[in-house]
Amino acid sequence: MRIGMILDKQFPPDPRVENEAISLIEAGHQVFLFCLSYDKYPLQEKVNGINVCRFSSSKLEYKLSALAYSFPFYSKIMEKKIGYFLSENNIEVIHIHDIQIAQAVFNANKQFQLPTVLDLHENRPEIMKFYPHLKTFPGKYLISPKVWKNKEEVFVNKAKKVVVVTNEAREEILSRTHIVSNDICVVPNTVRKGFFKAPKIDANLVKEFDNKFVLLYIGDTGDRRGLSTAIATLHSLKNDIPEILLVIVGASTNDSNLLQQVKDLSLENYVDFRGWQDASTFASYISSSAICISPLHQNRHHDTTYANKIFQYMSFGKPVLVSDVKAQKNVIEHANAGLIHKERDSEDFALKVNELYANDGYRIKLGENGKYFVQNEFYWEKTSKELIKLYSDIKS
Structure with a gap:
C-alpha cells in the first residue's frame, strides 16, 4: 500500500516516525512522509527508503500550531497542503502522527475518504498541563488541555485504527472512547x-x-x-x-x-x-x-x-x-x-x-x-510486528 504519514514538524529527526516507516517499507509498503520545513532542506528527498515530502512553513504557522484547537487558522492552512500531498502521491491509507495536525488531516480527507490510522505518541492533553507557556499569559487563557482531550477522543473515534505506546495507554483510551479493542494496538518505543x-x-x-x-x-x-x-x-x-x-x-x-x-x-x-x-x-x-x-x-x-x-x-x-x-x-x-x-x-x-x-x-x-x-523479547524488530499486522488488517 501507499501509506501517507503526516508529521507536523521537521524530519529528520524523529526516531519513532523513522522506525515505523522503515518497518513498513521492509514489509513491502511504500511510505510517503508529509512534514514541515523551516530550513533549506530539499522539498523532495529519500531518507532510508522513506519518500520525504517537505512543505515550507513559517514561524507564524509554528506559533499557530499551539492554538490548533483554540482557533481554526492552523488547521485551515495545513488542510490545503495535506490535500495536495494526498492527491499528488496517490495515497491509499493515512497515518497521522499525534493529534496536533489531526483536524487538518480529517478535513483534507473528506474528499478522499481514505482509511486513517491515528498514532498517539504520548498522552498529549495530559502532558500539556506541564508546558511552561500554558502556565503564563496568554497561553494560560488561550489553550485548554480539556479541549485537546475532547478533540483526541473525537479523532480516536473517527480513525479506523489507533496506535499507542503502552498497554496502560491502550486501557486509558478504551476507558473513555467508543473504540473497540481490536482497533487499537500497542507499538512501544523500543530500541533497534x-x-x-x-x-x-x-x-x-x-x-x-x-x-x-x-x-x-x-x-x-x-x-x-x-x-x-x-x-x-x-x-x-x-x-x-x-x-x-x-x-x-x-x-x-x-x-x-x-x-x-x-x-x-x-x-x-x-x-x-x-x-x-x-x-x-x-x-x-x-x-x-x-x-x-x-x-x-x-x-x-x-x-x-x-x-x-x-x-x-x-x-x-x-x-x-x-x-x-x-x-x-x-x-x-x-x-x-x-x-x-x-x-x-x-x-x-x-x-x-x-x-x-x-x-x-x-x-x-x-x-x-x-x-x-x-x-x-522487547526490541523494535519484534514489537513492531503489531504495526505490520495492523496494516495487514487494513489491506484485507
Whole structure:
C-alpha cells in the first residue's frame, strides 16, 4: 500500500516516525512522509527508503500550531497542503502522527475518504498541563488541555485504527472512547537491535569514570523528570558511597534550577552535567555506569508512557532504578530488571541505591534480566510486528 504519514514538524529527526516507516517499507509498503520545513532542506528527498515530502512553513504557522484547537487558522492552512500531498502521491491509507495536525488531516480527507490510522505518541492533553507557556499569559487563557482531550477522543473515534505506546495507554483510551479493542494496538518505543549489537564504545570516555560509582541519567532534564530527587539524595549518599557520581546526559530550561540545587547542597564534585550529546555516545555512557535511573514524577502522562531510555539502559545489562509511575514500574517488575522507588521520595531513592551498591551480584543479576528481556523479547524488530499486522488488517 501507499501509506501517507503526516508529521507536523521537521524530519529528520524523529526516531519513532523513522522506525515505523522503515518497518513498513521492509514489509513491502511504500511510505510517503508529509512534514514541515523551516530550513533549506530539499522539498523532495529519500531518507532510508522513506519518500520525504517537505512543505515550507513559517514561524507564524509554528506559533499557530499551539492554538490548533483554540482557533481554526492552523488547521485551515495545513488542510490545503495535506490535500495536495494526498492527491499528488496517490495515497491509499493515512497515518497521522499525534493529534496536533489531526483536524487538518480529517478535513483534507473528506474528499478522499481514505482509511486513517491515528498514532498517539504520548498522552498529549495530559502532558500539556506541564508546558511552561500554558502556565503564563496568554497561553494560560488561550489553550485548554480539556479541549485537546475532547478533540483526541473525537479523532480516536473517527480513525479506523489507533496506535499507542503502552498497554496502560491502550486501557486509558478504551476507558473513555467508543473504540473497540481490536482497533487499537500497542507499538512501544523500543530500541533497534543495532543499538546494542556491536556498539562503538569510546574507551577514553569510559576511562573518565574508572574510579566512580556512576548513577546515569540520559534525556530531557525538565522538572517532571525527577532529577531534583536524585540530586537531593547525594547529600547523604556521598557519605555512604564516597565515589558516587551522578552523570546527567541531557538538558532543558530547568537546568538552572538543578545547578542551583547542586550549589546549595555543595555537591559540585558529585554531579556531572554533560548537556546534550550525540546518540552515538549513549552506549559509552551506559557502559560506564553502575546504575541507570528514571526518577519520573507521577502524572497521567507518565503513567501511560515509557521513557525510551530504560530500554537503552537494559539492553546493555545495567540495573535500573525507576520511580513507581505505572508504566515503567510495570515493565521493570515484569522483567525483574531493577528496583522501584517512591516518586519524589529522596530517602527511598537513597535506600535503593545503597541496596544495589552493597550487592554486586544482585546488580549483575538484575542487569542480566533486563538485557535478556530487551534483547530477546522487547526490541523494535519484534514489537513492531503489531504495526505490520495492523496494516495487514487494513489491506484485507
